[in-house]
Amino acid sequence: MVGDFNHFPDDPEFADIIQKAEQAIENGVFPERISQGSSGSYFVKDPKGKIIGVFKPKSEEPYGHLNPKWTKYFHKLCCPCCFGRGCLLPNQGYLSEAAASLVDTKLGLGVVPKTKVVYLASETFHYSAIDRAKSRGKKYALEKVPKVGRRFHRVGLPPKVGSFQLFVEGYREADYWLRRFEAEPLPENIRKQLQSQFERLVVLDYVIRNTDRGNDNWLIKYEKPGEGAEDDEHKNCPDCCIKIAAIDNGLAFPFKHPDEWRAYPFHWAWLPQAKVAFSQETRDLVLSRLSDMNFVQDLCEDLYEMFKTDKGFDKAMFERQMSVMRGQVLNLTQALKDGKSPIQLVQMPRVVVERSRSGGQGRVVTLGNAFTQTFHCKRPFFSSW
Structure with a gap:
């Protein structure tokens, strides 16, 4: 059973959703491959056929060995010099998706739909011919020679x-609503809500150094006052009419800052909302946490527990990823203290914060600059190592 792999004791609601997904697959309600994008990703349904989630298998990522989208195969074959993103570890998009959700939760942003690492098996996933042949052989053996078949560890396709x-x-793509808002300006109170939600998106993307945030991969839900009265989300919050969802976070957590010639800019930096200084609401929400190095250490350790489950995990590369993230946190903290805007934030010098092997010391390195700064923390970095 795939359920043997999925355990979420601290989140029974999420565990129930995954159980429904597994039941649906067992009943023949299979995940449906999404046509858009450069990887194999799937709409997962409950037993009644309702879409409840999006599953992105590691093996079917843009450069995974079982990616069903042939365009990436030819990309790798014909243009290897421009293959992949040189600042990202390959085939860790699924971890990046889950890690973005973790950062979102720890900072209280509420813009990333809950995302976790799970195991699923389905006939509609892209498997190798060998895996499918093995599965058919085991099913045949179970039917014809039950005594032998019962000895198999599992009969179906591998999770x-x-x-x-x-x-x-x-929700709809942000680009759709942003164009509408240009033609039909929002009421002032709703504009402030949008600005607040936008700033949370900025905080998330900047901290995780998202390299793939265009206006087509974040969503906006907007209902004019008085609409959606039956929606539980709005019954007790009549002024809460606009919400952002940050999806597609699989190309984040680089181990170095992107090269100048391929910088992967934040496309929201060109929006008018990016010219407005961070609000007091946003500062109150995240500044006290981000400016506490012990909180940042705890966040790094939580990410370590998540990333180390990958078979290709490399401690040294993970530490480089965290050095970039800590540098992003340092810049963001200073920008919030100085009352800067998102566009001013992305114009700040790129920095990394390296930890020393001795423990409670860290070193700030400004890239393209000889400047370094040493600081001390109450606890050593990654004290559990």
Whole structure:
């Protein structure tokens, strides 16, 4: 049973959703491959056929060995010099998706639909011919020679590890709504709500150094006051009419800052909302946490527990990823203290914060600059190592 792999004792609600997904697959309600994108990703349904999540298997990522989208195969074959993103570790997109959700939760941002690492198996996933042949052979043996078949560890197709993100309803691509808002300006109170939600997106993307945030991979849900009265989300919050969902976070957590010639900019930096200084609400929400190095250490350790489950995990590369993230946190903290805007934030010098092997010392390195700064923390970095 795939359920043997999935355990979420601290989140019974999420565990129930995964159980429904497994039941649906057993009943023949299979995940449906999403046509868009450069990887194998799937709409997962409950037993009644309702979409409840998006599953992105590790083996079917853009450069995974079982990616069903042939365009990436030819990309790798014909243009290897421009293959992949040189600042990212390959085939860790599923971890990046789940880690973005973790950062979102720890900072209280509430813009990333809950995402965790799960295991699923389905006939509609892309498997090798060998895996499918083995599965057919085991099923045949179980039917014809039950005594032998019962000795198999598992009979069906092997489960795939990947990210499972809860499906959000009522949202549309940000680009659609942003164009509408240009033609039909929002009321002032709703504009402030949008600005607040936008700033949370900025905080998330900047901390995880997302290299793939265009206006087509974040969503907006907007209902004019008085609409959606039956929606539980709005019954007790009549002024809460606009919400952002940050999806597609699989190309984040680089181990170095992107090269100048391929910088992967944040596309929200060109929006008018990016010219507005961070609000007091955003500062109150995240500044006290981000400026506490012990909180940042705890966040790094939580990410370590998640990333180390990958078979290709490399401690040294993970530490480089965290050095970039800590540098992003340092810049963001200073920008919030100085009352800067998102566009001013992305113009700040790139920095990394390296930890010393001795423990409670860290070193700030400004790239392209000889400047370094040493600081001390109450606890040594990664004291559990």
